[in-house]
Amino acid sequence: MSEIVLDASALIAVLREEPGAAAVEAVLDAAAVSTVNLSEVQAKLVERGTPPDIAWSWLIDLDLDVVDFDAPQAKVAGDLRALTRAQGLSLGDRACLALARGLNLPVVTADHAWAGLEIGVEIRTVR
Numbered sequence: 001m002s003e004i005v006l007d008a009s010a011l012i013a014v015l016r017e018e019p020g021a022a023a024v025e026a027v028l029d030a031a032a033v034s035t036v037n038l039s040e041v042q043a044k045l046v047e048r049g050t051p052p053d054i055a056w057s058w059l060i061d062l063d064l065d066v067v068d069f070d071a072p073q074a075k076v077a078g079d080l081r082a083l084t085r086a087q088g089l090s091l092g093d094r095a096c097l098a099l100a101r102g103l104n105l106p107v108v109t110a111d112h113a114w115a116g117l118e119i120g121v122e123i124r125t126v127r
Contacts, residue, residue: 002032002065005100008040008092009110010126015045015058020110020126027108032065034073036095073098080119087113097121 004027011033013020038059045055076098077091084094093111097119100107106122107114114123 001030002103002105003027003030004032004124005096005103005105005107006031006033006037006064007096007107007109007111007114008037008044010108011037011041011059011062012044013110013126014062015041016048018110018127023126024108024110028062028064031108032067032099032103032105034067034069034092034095034099036069036092038064038066040092067099067103069095069099073102076101083119084117087117089113 006024010020010024012018014024014028041059042052042055045058046052073095077094080089080094080097093114096107096109100121101119106124108124108126110126112125112127115125117123
């Protein structure tokens with residue numbers, strides 16, 4: 001059972017051994033991720049030169065609880081646009097927050113722009 005939701009920046013921190021990786025690694029066994037964020041990480045890894053099949057195998061090897069992005073999450077992500085526009089949150093960011101809200105779980109991010117958001121989701125930054 002998932003206890004936390006990870007955003008793309010948290011996964012990238014782990015896969016690229018960036019600052020904050022240890023804090024994310026500590027919760028991987030209990031983590032869920034949106035299919036939107038999984039796609040986002042895949043794209044970033046490939047964009048940075050990782051062969052697509054290797055990037056995907058890295059993601060699959062994390063053995064996360066992958067949750068499909070559905071219509072209720074799409075509504076929440078859309079609704080969050082007005083509340084997060086000033087911080088520049090992307091659709092992927094809002095999809096992550098919608099999943100966390102739907103599961104009533106905290107979210108872990110390496111993105112400082114999320115700090116201080118008051119949207120009904122506990123946000124934990126790792127750097």
